[in-house]
Amino acid sequence: MNEVIQGxxxxxxxxxxxxxSILFVIGVIxxxxxxxxxxxxxxxxxxxxxxxxxxxxxxxxxxxxxxxxLVIFVMVVAAAEVAVGLSIxxxxxxxxxxxxxxxxxRLKE
Numbered sequence: 001m002n003e004v005i006q007g008x009x010x011x012x013x014x015x016x017x018x019x020x021s022i023l024f025v026i027g028v029i030x031x032x033x034x035x036x037x038x039x040x041x042x043x044x045x046x047x048x049x050x051x052x053x054x055x056x057x058x059x060x061x062x063x064x065x066x067x068x069x070l071v072i073f074v075m076v077v078a079a080a081e082v083a084v085g086l087s088i089x090x091x092x093x094x095x096x097x098x099x100x101x102x103x104x105x106r107l108k109e
Contacts (some may be wrong), residue, residue, distance in 0.1 A: 014029045016057035023050035035100040037089050041082065 023046060030043030052071045059067025093099050 013057060013061050016054060020054040020057075022088065023047075023053075035101045037092075037101055040101065041085055041089075045078060048074060073099040 010082065027043045027047035027050065030046065031040055034040055052074055053066045054082075055074075056071050057065075059065065091097055
């Protein structure tokens with residue numbers, strides 16, 4: 001296990017920051033451009049996971065376990081968010097036969 005931590009410390013933190021930034025931007029673009037609700041949920045999860053990876057990288061870089069504990073809590077909240085969101089999508093699909101976000105916006109009117 002110690003070899004893994006040493007291997008993570010050999011890679012500069014700038015690489016983690018760049019990679020996580022790219023993943024986060026891809027997630028933001030997916031949320032802003034796509035109309036399918038499932039793709040939007042996946043994009044939100046991609047953004048959360050990119051932040052989790054960055055927090056875990058900084059946790060190893062600073063030799064602290066508190067960041068990894070925070071990552072576990074964020075993953076639990078993300079799993080609950082997905083469960084609630086997917087259940088709402090299933091009920092919406094049963095009523096409208098579509099998960100297109102433009103159609104769902106018209107339901108408010």
